[in-house]
Amino acid sequence: xxxxxxxxxxxxxxxxxxxxxxxxxxxxxxxxxxxxxxxxxxxxxxxxxxxxxxxxxxxxxxxxxxxxxxxxxxxxxxxxxxxxxxxxxxxxxxxxxxxxxxxxxxxxxxxxxxxxxxxxxxxxxxxxxxxxxxxxxxxxxxxxxxxxxxxxxxxxxxxxxxxxxxxxxxxxxxxxxxxxxxxxxxxxxxxxxxxxxxxxxxxxxxxxxxxxxxxxxxxxxxxxxxxxxxxxxxxxxxxxxxxxxxxx
Amino acid sequence: xxxxxxxxxxxxxxxxxxxxxxxxxxxxxxxxxxxxxxxxxxxxxxxxxxxxxxxxxxxxxxxxxxxxxxxxxxxxxxxxxxxxxxxxxxxxxxxxxxxxxxxxxxxxxxxxxxxxxxxxxxxxxxxxx
Numbered sequence: 001x002x003x004x005x006x007x008x009x010x011x012x013x014x015x016x017x018x019x020x021x022x023x024x025x026x027x028x029x030x031x032x033x034x035x036x037x038x039x040x041x042x043x044x045x046x047x048x049x050x051x052x053x054x055x056x057x058x059x060x061x062x063x064x065x066x067x068x069x070x071x072x073x074x075x076x077x078x079x080x081x082x083x084x085x086x087x088x089x090x091x092x093x094x095x096x097x098x099x100x101x102x103x104x105x106x107x108x109x110x111x112x113x114x115x116x117x118x119x120x121x122x123x124x125x126x127x128x129x130x131x132x133x134x135x136x137x138x139x140x141x142x143x144x145x146x147x148x149x150x151x152x153x154x155x156x157x158x159x160x161x162x163x164x165x166x167x168x169x170x171x172x173x174x175x176x177x178x179x180x181x182x183x184x185x186x187x188x189x190x191x192x193x194x195x196x197x198x199x200x201x202x203x204x205x206x207x208x209x210x211x212x213x214x215x216x217x218x219x220x221x222x223x224x225x226x227x228x229x230x231x232x233x234x235x236x237x238x239x240x241x242x243x244x245x246x247x248x
Numbered sequence: 249x250x251x252x253x254x255x256x257x258x259x260x261x262x263x264x265x266x267x268x269x270x271x272x273x274x275x276x277x278x279x280x281x282x283x284x285x286x287x288x289x290x291x292x293x294x295x296x297x298x299x300x301x302x303x304x305x306x307x308x309x310x311x312x313x314x315x316x317x318x319x320x321x322x323x324x325x326x327x328x329x330x331x332x333x334x335x336x337x338x339x340x341x342x343x344x345x346x347x348x349x350x351x352x353x354x355x356x357x358x359x360x361x362x363x364x365x366x367x368x369x370x371x372x373x374x375x376x377x
Contacts, residue, residue, distance in 0.1 A: 150359035191271065192357035230362045232353065236351050237369035241376075242343075 015082035016060055022090020023059025024052040030094075031127075034135055047130035054122055055094060062096055063089035138201055141209050145216055146200035150227035153190060154199040155181050161215045162207045169206070177206055192227075271355050278352035279317060282345045286324070289341035294351055314356055316362030321349055325371055337376055346372055 031048055063086050146154060159181060163174060184190060184198050204212050253263070328334045336342045346368060354367035 150357075152359040227357065227359055227362070228364065230359065231357075234350060234354060234362055234366050234369065237366065237373065238347070239356075240375060241369060242347055 015086040016063065018083055019059045019063040019086035019089045019093075020056035022087050023062075023093045026059075026091060026094060027052045027055030030055075034127075035130075042108070045130060045133055047126055047133055051123065051126040051130060054126060056090075057095035059086075059090040062093040068223035089245060091189075104125075135201075138204055138209070139197075142200040142204045142212065143197060145213060146196050147193070147201075148227060148229075149196055149216070150230075151185055151195035151199055153227070154196060154203070155185050155218055158212070158215055159199070159203055161219060162203055162211060165211060165215065173206060177202060196227075252319075259338060271357070274355040275314070275352045278348040278355065279313070281348035282317060282321070282352070285341045285345040289334070289339065289345075292341075312354060314358060314361035316370060317362050318349065318353070318361065320367050321345065322364070322371065325368065325375070329375075351358065 028048075031051055066085055066089055067082075149158070159177070163169065163177075180202050181199060184195050184202070187195070190198065200212070207215075263333075323335055325346075328336050334342070350365045350369060353361040356362070
C-alpha cells in the first residue's frame with residue numbers, strides 16, 4: 001500500500017478541517033514573520049485570529065473548488081486522497097487566491113481579473129487593523145520607557161547593545177534598522193522627543209519590548225544619564241551662575 | 249444629519265511644526281547673541297581677533313553647529329586668562345556669551361550640546377570659585 005492510499009483512507013469531513021488548519025498555519029507563519037518582535041502577542045489579538053480565519057476559509061474554498069476538478073498526480077486521482085488535497089489547498093490557497101487569473105489590457109492599462117482583488121483587500125484591511133493594535137501596544141509600553149532618554153543615547157548605546165544581545169538577526173535586518181536610525185538622528189525636522197520615541201519604536205520592533213526594557217534598565221544602572229537629568233543639571237548651573245544677573 | 253468626526257491630526261502636525269520652528273529660531277537667536285558678544289569682545293580687545301573670530305563668523309550658526317560653538321567657547325575660556333589680559337570672570341561679553349550658549353543648548357534638547365553646555369558652565373563655575 002502506497003503512502004497516498006494511507007491518506008486516502010481518511011474521511012472527507014476531516015479534510016475540510018485540515019485545509020482550514022493548514023491555511024491558518026500558513027497565515028499565522030506569514031503574520032508572525034511580519035511582526036517578529038512578539039509572535040506570542042498574535043494569540044491575544046482578535047485581528048490576527050480574523051486574518052488566520054480568512055486564510056483558513058480561503059483554503060477550504062480552494063479545497064472545495066479543487067474537488068470539482070479531476071486532479072491527477074502520478075496517475076492517481078487526487079480526489080481519492082482528500083488529506084493530501086487539503087494540505088496542498090491550505091499551502092497553495094494564498095498563492096491561488098492572491099494571483100489574478102487573467103490580465104486584461106484595457107485602454108492601455110493592465111487590469112487584473114480574479115478573486116485576488118477582493119481577498120487582498122480583505123487581508124490588507126485585517127492586516128492594517130492588526131498593525132494598528134500592535135502599534136498602540138508598542139506606543140503604550142515603549143513611550144514611557146524612552147521618554148527620558150536622548151536620541152543619541154538610544155542610537156549609540158541602547159541600539160548597539162540590543163543588536164549585540166540578539167544572535168539571529170539577519171544582515172538585512174541590521175542594515176534596515178541602522179538606516180532608519182541614521183535617518184531619524186540626522187533629520188532636522190523631527191524634534192528631539194519625537195526622535196527618542198521613533199527610535200524606541202524602531203528598536204522595539206526588532207528586539208521586542210522585554211529586551212529593550214532589560215537593556216535600558218541595565219544601562220541606566222551603569223550610570224548613563226538620561227536627557228531630563230542632564231537638562232535639570234544644566235538649569236541648576238545656569239541658576240547658580242546667573243542668578244545675580246537678573247538675566248541678560 | 250451626521251456630525252462630522254473631529255480630526256486633530258492636522259492641528260497636531262501644525263503645532264509640532266510650530267514647536268520645531270520656535271525651537272530652531274530660539275537656538276539661532278541665542279547663537280547669534282553668542283557670536284555678537286564675542287565679536288564685541290574681539291573688537292574691544294583687538295589683539296584677540298585673529299585666533300577665533302574667523303571660525304566663529306564663517307560657520308553657519310545653526311542647530312548643527314552647537315557643539316562646535318561649544319568647543320570654541322570652551323577653548324576661549326581656557327586660553328584667555330593665560331594669553332590675554334581679559335578677566336573672563338568680570339567681562340560682561342564672556343558672561344553673556346556663556347549665558348546665551350547655555351540657553352541655546354537648553355532649547356536644542358540635544359544630548360551632545362547639553363553635555364557641552366554643562367562642561368562650559370562647570371568650567372566657568374570652577375574658575376569663579
